[in-house]
Amino acid sequence: MRRNDERYGALRQRVLDACLVMVRQGLVTGTSGNISARDPGADWVAVTPSGVPYDGMTPEDICIIDLLGRPIDGRHRPSSETPMHTLIYRELPGVLGVVHTHSPYALAFAVVGRPIPPVCIEAIISGTGIPVAQYALPSTEDIGRSALAALGSHHKAVLLQNHGVLTIGKDVEEAMALACKVEEAARVYHLALAVGEPVVLSDEQLREIAGLRRKKGNVPSST
Numbered sequence: 001m002r003r004n005d006e007r008y009g010a011l012r013q014r015v016l017d018a019c020l021v022m023v024r025q026g027l028v029t030g031t032s033g034n035i036s037a038r039d040p041g042a043d044w045v046a047v048t049p050s051g052v053p054y055d056g057m058t059p060e061d062i063c064i065i066d067l068l069g070r071p072i073d074g075r076h077r078p079s080s081e082t083p084m085h086t087l088i089y090r091e092l093p094g095v096l097g098v099v100h101t102h103s104p105y106a107l108a109f110a111v112v113g114r115p116i117p118p119v120c121i122e123a124i125i126s127g128t129g130i131p132v133a134q135y136a137l138p139s140t141e142d143i144g145r146s147a148l149a150a151l152g153s154h155h156k157a158v159l160l161q162n163h164g165v166l167t168i169g170k171d172v173e174e175a176m177a178l179a180c181k182v183e184e185a186a187r188v189y190h191l192a193l194a195v196g197e198p199v200v201l202s203d204e205q206l207r208e209i210a211g212l213r214r215k216k217g218n219v220p221s222s223t
Contacts, residue, residue, distance in 0.1 A: 004044075008073055011037050011046040012062035018099065018176040023054045025180050027101040033164070034079035037172035038089050038096045043067050047085055049076030080139040087144035088168060092151075097172030099179045102164040105186035106130075110159035117200045120188050124201070124209060125157045130182060135161035157182050 018035050022028055031054070036047035046062050063074035067090050069082045079085070085098045109116055110132060117129040133150035136143040147166050150158040157167045157178050165182050169175035192198040201209075 004073075007039060007042075008046070008064050009059060011039055012059040012064075014172050015046045015048060015062050016057060016059050018097075018172050019048060019054050019057060021176050022099070022101060022179065025103075025183070027103040027165075027179060027183055028054070029102070033099075033101045034081045034085070035100070035172060035176070036079075036082075036085040036089075036098045040096060044072055045086065045089060047078050047082055049074070050079050052076060081143075083139065083141045084144035084147065084166075087141045088148065091148055092168065094170065095168045097169040097175035099167045099169075099172070099175040100160075100164060101179050101183070103179070103183040103186070105190050106159060106165045106182050107163075108190065109186055110164060111162055113161055115159070116182070116185050116189050117198070118206060119192060119198045119200055120185060121209070124206065125155070125178060125181060125185070128155075129200075130157050130159060130185065131155060132159045132161055133166070135163075138163060 015035050015037050022033060022035065027033065031051050034048045036045050038045045043066055045065050045067065047065055049061050049063050052061050061076055063076055063078040064072040065078050065082065066072055067086050069078065069086045071078065081100055088095055088098055113132050115129050115131050118124050131150045133146045136146040143160065147158055147160060156169065157165065160166055165179055167175045167178040167182060169178060189198060
């Protein structure tokens with residue numbers, strides 16, 4: 001057995017587990033969306049394959065690539081959005097998980113270019129809500145650059161104009177959890193808009209919530 005086989009297998013399983021969560025939560029349909037995870041301290045990444053249905057996917061289907069997107073191990077072609085994933089890992093060394101979904105409520109706001117403000121706890125992924133990244137051509141590094149610009153120094157989730165959602169995390173599990181929160185925030189915001197004018201949490205209220213979480217030792221990485 002090659003030295004990295006065990007590490008490849010462990011990270012492949014974590015990516016697959018995140019894929020199954022993504023499907024169960026209705027964040028994708030068909031083979032849309034993609035997920036990756038980087039091995040801590042290593043220059044390789046596990047990323048979902050292109051065109052393989054999630055319901056029949058196995059850990060062995062997950063591709064292993066380097067930080068330039070070049071294949072290292074696997075039997076499939078990596079996701080078409082690999083350039084976006086690898087650019088984020090190269091530019092943000094602390095990021096070890098990236099999730100891209102086409103979840104319907106969030107995508108609706110991405111289509112109209114409307115950020116999701118902090119109207120509820122689920123939307124407090126950062127103090128200023130969930131921004132929209134400028135449109136860029138899919139499957140290129142350009143969309144990664146656009147996402148990085150919108151993420152800035154404190155966001156961990158962005159809407160990709162006319163495309164979907166991108167979340168990052170300290171691991172793939174955090175990135176997946178944030179993707180679920182984005183869709184919940186988008187759904188609540190959509191329903192609130194149908195009822196009336198949503199009340200956005202003030203900066204003072206956001207600071208109070210952040211302070212309470214710190215006091216309880218439950219500091220979300222997104223605040």
